[in-house]
Amino acid sequence: MQLELEHVSSGYGRSPVLHDVSLHVGEGEIVALIGANGAGKSTLLNTVMGLVATSAGSIRFDGRAIGQLPTPAIVRAGIAQVPERRQLFGSMSVEENLLMGAYTSADRHSVATALEEQFARFPILRERRRQLARTLSGGEQQMVAIARATMSRPRLLLLDEPSLGLAPIIVAQIMRQIVALRSARGTVLIVEQNAHAALAIADRGYVLENGRIALEGAANELLVNPAVQEAYLGGQGGHYAIEGRIRSRKLAILGR
Amino acid sequence: MVLLARRKSLIAALLFVIAVAVYPLAFPDSYHLGVGISAGAMAVSTVGVVLLLGLAHQLAIGQAAFSMIGGYANAILCVRYGWDPFAALLAGAVMAMALAYVVAAPILKLRGFVLAMATLALHLMLIVVAVELSFTGGPMGVTGIPKFHVFGISLADDRAFFWFVWLLVFGAVWIGLNIDRSAIGRALRAIAASEQAAGSVGVDITRHKVQMFVIGGGMASVSGSLLVHYLRATDPTVFGFSYSINLITGTIIGGLTSIWGGALGAAIIIFLRELLRDLALPLWESVIMGALTVIVLIAFPRGIAGFVSRIYDRMANEREVGRVVVTEPGAVAMQPLANPPMSHQPFLEVAGVSRAFGSLRAVSNVSFTVGPGAITALIGPNGAGKTTLFNLIGGYLTLDAGVVRFEGREIQALPPRDVAQLGIGRTFQNLQLFDNMTVLENVMCGQHRFTTHAVLPIALRLAAQRQEAGIRHAALEALGFVGLQGAEQHEPAVLPFGHQRLVEIARALALRPRLLLMDEPASGLNDTETERLAELIVRIAALGVTVLVVEHDMRLVMGLADHVVVMDHGEMIAEGAPDVVRGEPAVIAAYLGQEAPARAA
Numbered sequence: 001m002q003l004e005l006e007h008v009s010s011g012y013g014r015s016p017v018l019h020d021v022s023l024h025v026g027e028g029e030i031v032a033l034i035g036a037n038g039a040g041k042s043t044l045l046n047t048v049m050g051l052v053a054t055s056a057g058s059i060r061f062d063g064r065a066i067g068q069l070p071t072p073a074i075v076r077a078g079i080a081q082v083p084e085r086r087q088l089f090g091s092m093s094v095e096e097n098l099l100m101g102a103y104t105s106a107d108r109h110s111v112a113t114a115l116e117e118q119f120a121r122f123p124i125l126r127e128r129r130r131q132l133a134r135t136l137s138g139g140e141q142q143m144v145a146i147a148r149a150t151m152s153r154p155r156l157l158l159l160d161e162p163s164l165g166l167a168p169i170i171v172a173q174i175m176r177q178i179v180a181l182r183s184a185r186g187t188v189l190i191v192e193q194n195a196h197a198a199l200a201i202a203d204r205g206y207v208l209e210n211g212r213i214a215l216e217g218a219a220n221e222l223l224v225n226p227a228v229q230e231a232y233l234g235g236q237g238g239h240y241a242i243e244g245r246i247r248s249r250k251l252a253i254l255g256r
Numbered sequence: 257m258v259l260l261a262r263r264k265s266l267i268a269a270l271l272f273v274i275a276v277a278v279y280p281l282a283f284p285d286s287y288h289l290g291v292g293i294s295a296g297a298m299a300v301s302t303v304g305v306v307l308l309l310g311l312a313h314q315l316a317i318g319q320a321a322f323s324m325i326g327g328y329a330n331a332i333l334c335v336r337y338g339w340d341p342f343a344a345l346l347a348g349a350v351m352a353m354a355l356a357y358v359v360a361a362p363i364l365k366l367r368g369f370v371l372a373m374a375t376l377a378l379h380l381m382l383i384v385v386a387v388e389l390s391f392t393g394g395p396m397g398v399t400g401i402p403k404f405h406v407f408g409i410s411l412a413d414d415r416a417f418f419w420f421v422w423l424l425v426f427g428a429v430w431i432g433l434n435i436d437r438s439a440i441g442r443a444l445r446a447i448a449a450s451e452q453a454a455g456s457v458g459v460d461i462t463r464h465k466v467q468m469f470v471i472g473g474g475m476a477s478v479s480g481s482l483l484v485h486y487l488r489a490t491d492p493t494v495f496g497f498s499y500s501i502n503l504i505t506g507t508i509i510g511g512l513t514s515i516w517g518g519a520l521g522a523a524i525i526i527f528l529r530e531l532l533r534d535l536a537l538p539l540w541e542s543v544i545m546g547a548l549t550v551i552v553l554i555a556f557p558r559g560i561a562g563f564v565s566r567i568y569d570r571m572a573n574e575r576e577v578g579r580v581v582v583t584e585p586g587a588v589a590m591q592p593l594a595n596p597p598m599s600h601q602p603f604l605e606v607a608g609v610s611r612a613f614g615s616l617r618a619v620s621n622v623s624f625t626v627g628p629g630a631i632t633a634l635i636g637p638n639g640a641g642k643t644t645l646f647n648l649i650g651g652y653l654t655l656d657a658g659v660v661r662f663e664g665r666e667i668q669a670l671p672p673r674d675v676a677q678l679g680i681g682r683t684f685q686n687l688q689l690f691d692n693m694t695v696l697e698n699v700m701c702g703q704h705r706f707t708t709h710a711v712l713p714i715a716l717r718l719a720a721q722r723q724e725a726g727i728r729h730a731a732l733e734a735l736g737f738v739g740l741q742g743a744e745q746h747e748p749a750v751l752p753f754g755h756q757r758l759v760e761i762a763r764a765l766a767l768r769p770r771l772l773l774m775d776e777p778a779s780g781l782n783d784t785e786t787e788r789l790a791e792l793i794v795r796i797a798a799l800g801v802t803v804l805v806v807e808h809d810m811r812l813v814m815g816l817a818d819h820v821v822v823m824d825h826g827e828m829i830a831e832g833a834p835d836v837v838r839g840e841p842a843v844i845a846a847y848l849g850q851e852a853p854a855r856a857a
Contacts, residue, residue: 036847037638037808038779137615163849165616165639167825171849193637196849210783232847233810233838242783246790246815253794256818 001060002027002187003048003079003156008057008067010047016055017043019211025156030178030188032198032219035208036232041191042084044208045158048189049081050074061156076104080154084161086145090134094125097133097144101151111151118147121180139170146177150186157181159190163197175201195232199223207231264565265433268516269426276422280415289414293486295526296421301479302507302518303432304472309504310512311441313448314465315368317504318375319476321382322352324495326477327484328386331398342406345481349474356473360466379500386492397491404485421482425519428475431715432515435471438714439700439707439727440464445692446701452652453688455672456681457767458705467711502529505545509552510559513692517561524560580743580755585792588736590765593800597628597663597770603802604649604771609658609668611648618644620826621658626771626819631793631803633813633834636823637846642806643685645823646775649804650682651675662771677705681769683760685776685806689748695759696744699731702766706730734762738792754785761792772796774805778812790816814838822846 003025011017017040025031035041046052048059050071059067066074080101089097098118102111119126122143128136133144142162149157159178163171171194179201182188192198199205199219207215207222209231215222222228230240250256279292301319308314329348333339339347363374386392393399403412404420411417435441443464446454451461484490502525510521528548532541556563597603604626611619619641626632634642647653649660651672660668667675681702690698707727713719735744738758748756757777764772774793778786790812797803807813813820814834822830822837824846830837837843 036810038776135614161638165825193847194849195847198849200849229844229848233814233844240811242787243811243815245787246794246812249791250794250816253798 001025002029002062003189004060005044005048006058006060008044008047008054008059010043010052010054012043012052017052017211018047020057021208021211021213022057023206023213023216025187025189028182028185028187029204030182030190030202032195032202032205033189033191033208034193034195034198034205034222034228035214037193039208040211041193041208042160043211045081045160045189045191048074048158049079072104075152075154078155079158080149080152080156081158082145082149082160082162085164086141088133088141088144088148090132092133093130094133094136094144095129097148098125098151101148104152114151114153118151121177121184122147138166139173142166142170142174143177146174146181150181154186156187156189159188161191161193163192163194171197195228196223260569261437264568265516267568268561269429272426272516272519276419280418284415286414289418290486291526291530292418293414293421294483295523296418296425297479297482297486298503298506298522298526299425299519300421300428300482301472301476301503302510302522303428303515304468304475305503305507306512306515306518307432307435307444308465308468308472310507310514310518311436311444311448312465312468314364314468315372316363316375316469316472317372318377318379318500319472319503320480320495320497320499321375321379322356322473322476323480323483323499324379324382324386325352325355326480327490327495328392328398328480329477330481330484331401331490332392334402335398335400340407341402341404341481341485345478348481349477352477353470353474356470357466360469361462364462364465364469376497376500379497383492383496393491395492397489397494399489401484401488401490403488404482417486424478424482428478429515429519430717431471432518434715434717435468435711436515438724439704440467440709440711440714442693442697442701443704443709444468445697446690449690449692450688452672453684453690454701455652456650456676456684456688457701457763458673458676459701460673460709463709471711471715502526502545505549508559509549511561512559514559514561514565517559520560580746580751581741582755582758582788583736583739583741585739585788586737586795587739588733588741590733590737590799592798593768593770596800597802599628601628601664602626602661603628603630603663604804605659605661606645606649607659607661609645609648609660610656611644611653612656617826619648619655619823622823622826622828623658624821624828624831626802626804629797629800629802630818631797631805631816632819632821633817634804634806634821634823635808635810635813636829639825640823640846641826642823643775644826646682646773646806649675650680650773676767679768679770680773681764681767681771682773683757683764683775683777685779687753687756687760689756689759689763691747691749693747694744695740695746695748695751696728696731696735698748698759699734699762699766700727702734702763703727703730705767730768731762731766734766735759737765737795738762739788754781757781757785757789758792761796765796769801771802771804774803774807776806776808778807778809786812 001024005021005023008021009019033041043052047054050069054067058065061077098115102114105111125143162174175197190198199222202219205219205222206213207228214231280289308316326348329351330344333344334341366374387395404417405411411420443459446459447461454461506521506525507518511517602625607623609619609622636642648655651670655668659666707723708719738761740758748759778789817834820834820837822843829842830840
């Protein structure tokens with residue numbers, strides 16, 4: 001296993017977000033982590049990156065415990081993250097954004113090669129290399145974010161909601177690029193609210209619900225599992241009993 | 257807390273009065289009296305610094321510009337026109353306040369260091385004018401300024417003048433304390449903590465900044481007047497940049513958020529300067545002053561006043577605050593809305609509203625209505641435009657097209673404070689509490705729209721003190737209603753996250769809203785807290801308050817809402833009763849991605 005989380009709990013200050021989460025990602029796999037907003041998906045990625053402290057459990061990367069390492073050490077170990085909402089350097093050019101991705105590398109030759117690779121993968125970025133990042137379209141910005149994260153040639157790429165705010169046709173384009181990343185040797189853990197888009201390209205998937213793993217399985221099985229839909233839009237069973245209780249309290253107090 | 261603050265302030269006043277009474281008796285020579293007079297002159301102008309810089313965090317630092325107006329007004333009026341010095345002092349104050357009022361509007365739109373630069377530039381302009389004009393005496397300035405007298409009563413005796421100067425200090429401090437403890441004082445702190453949240457409770461941010469700028473300008477002018485009557489001469493170097501710097505440094509050392517602290521700091525700075533001169537180390541003056549400021553700031557971030565206040569708390573064990581017991585929502589009753597909205601007309605109407613950020617169409621052509629008294633939920637995937645729409649309704653953003661009507665009145669062009677004044681309250685996705693106030697004061701801010709904000713009656717204690725009791729009572733009621741009794745004296749930051757959300761809701765309720773906008777109230781809450789929140793929202797609706805809520809927790813949305821509006825990519829894709837919306841293919845597709853699997857029966 002390349003990445004392995006065992007019984008991990010974590011959160012911010014007093015409010016815990018993840019409870020007893022276990023998941024693994026094998027070498028060369030694309031794994032999708034899906035779930036509604038607020039389920040804890042981004043927190044899980046931030047926990048892997050060491051940006052959020054674990055309160056219990058262990059995280060291993062290539063068999064080495066990384067749970068207590070500071071973020072720069074985790075990046076050096078070979079993990080890169082494409083953050084939610086892209087977080088580009090808006091007033092820097094496309095090329096400067098990409099070069100920031102290789103900030104830790106002192107070897108100018110290999111940086112130049114990496115830059116060429118990115119332009120080969122995303123030809124539109126070569127055209128726009130001098131353009132300020134904030135003037136790009138949403139899809140192009142997402143490409144810059146992915147290209148920047150892969151400049152350091154990570155062995156595991158964490159993608160946080162690459163589809164966010166993008167039109168469906170652009171989402172499909174981005175997803176194809178992510179598949180291409182795998183064929184270029186990468187392992188990918190992708191967090192998505194857009195379950196269909198993520199499961200369509202993934203090998204396996206996990207469904208996160210209120211900070212716990214609610215479901216896991218092969219991606220094509222999850223795609224047709226009605227329980228996945230319930231995790232997004234609510235239902236009656238399990239912890240959805242709360243919905244019923246809220247309804248009856250409302251009826252009792254407001255009479256409707 | 258308020259009582260405690262009063263007691264501390266009384267003790268400070270007592271110590272100051274004793275010091276001021278005894279000092280001229282202990283040091284009757286004219287040198288020491290002179291130092292005391294300079295210290296008092298500077299202390300007068302610290303009050304404005306505390307109000308504007310300390311409380312409201314506005315980096316207006318060129319106070320010496322206004323001291324210069326006062327100083328020159330006195331020099332010219334007394335020497336050339338033979339005015340009575342006291343009349344000249346008043347005239348100088350009026351001139352400085354007029355200038356402050358005129359420049360306030362453009363200057364106070366600026367923020368941070370740009371504001372600092374602008375105030376320094378104003379000062380620089382005045383220095384240049386004073387140097388260039390022959391009327392002001394050019395670089396040589398004006399000499400032969402008479403000793404001070406008040407309409408014939410001579411204060412030529414240095415001791416009498418010393419007492420007079422410090423009497424004015426006490427007057428300025430009294431005005432400062434009256435403002436500090438009023439709705440305006442809370443508004444200033446609110447502006448420092450979060451301008452967005454301050455607007456949400458109806459605080460007129462510009463107005464309060466201008467008020468403080470004008471008052472600060474007047475006090476700085478008085479300070480300059482007193483100084484030139486002591487020096488008996490003035491020239492452009494008297495009110496140079498170092499005057500402003502000393503003033504700010506002194507206030508920081510004394511305590512930027514304490515009216516008394518500021519006055520103390522000014523006195524310390526002046527005495528220190530003299531001490532360094534006595535030691536024949538004038539060259540080292542600025543180095544030592546600078547080092548001292550840094551040391552004080554590291555050791556006592558809230559200045560000497562903050563340090564002394566904390567020691568007092570510890571000795572008196574005063575800050576022991578009660579344990580917070582969270583009770584059921586509605587445990588303390590709140591008055592239902594006196595004139596609930598009419599049921600036959602649309603309450604809130606969003607019609608054809610659009611807003612783009614660059615090429616991104618965040619909200620495009622959205623129309624829906626919110627019925628009177630209903631609970632309406634606005635849902636959609638991340639980035640669907642829900643919060644943008646909220647900000648458009650609340651006046652935080654301007655819209656590109658469309659109309660927002662509240663009880664028949666168009667509100668899309670109103671700023672947040674006016675929207676709040678109409679009775680629209682709101683809570684924020686990422687909590688926006690005022691961390692520089694207690695929980696109770698936070699909620700009291702919610703009552704802002706019911707208070708007087710005329711600065712004169714508040715500064716002179718003619719009004720407002722009476723209304724404080726009513727504000728307090730209403731705030732306690734709102735806190736009890738959300739179930740947060742016992743938390744009044746806590747600072748919000750020490751409360752658990754779920755409690756902080758309740759404080760924000762109580763603050764919005766203290767506004768007595770007709771419409772309550774809640775942006776993701778359940779995010780970060782556990783299941784128990786979520787159910788409690790739902791109960792609270794139902795009870796708020798039972799008061800006659802209409803609720804519009806953006807929320808991701810579907811259990812809350814589907815259990816609570818009478819009506820659900822669904823957005824995706826900035827457009828409204830569905831609306832209706834919860835169970836209807838839940839089954840709509842377009843909604844399922846929006847949440848799960850494009851080709852949603854058919855739901856197995």
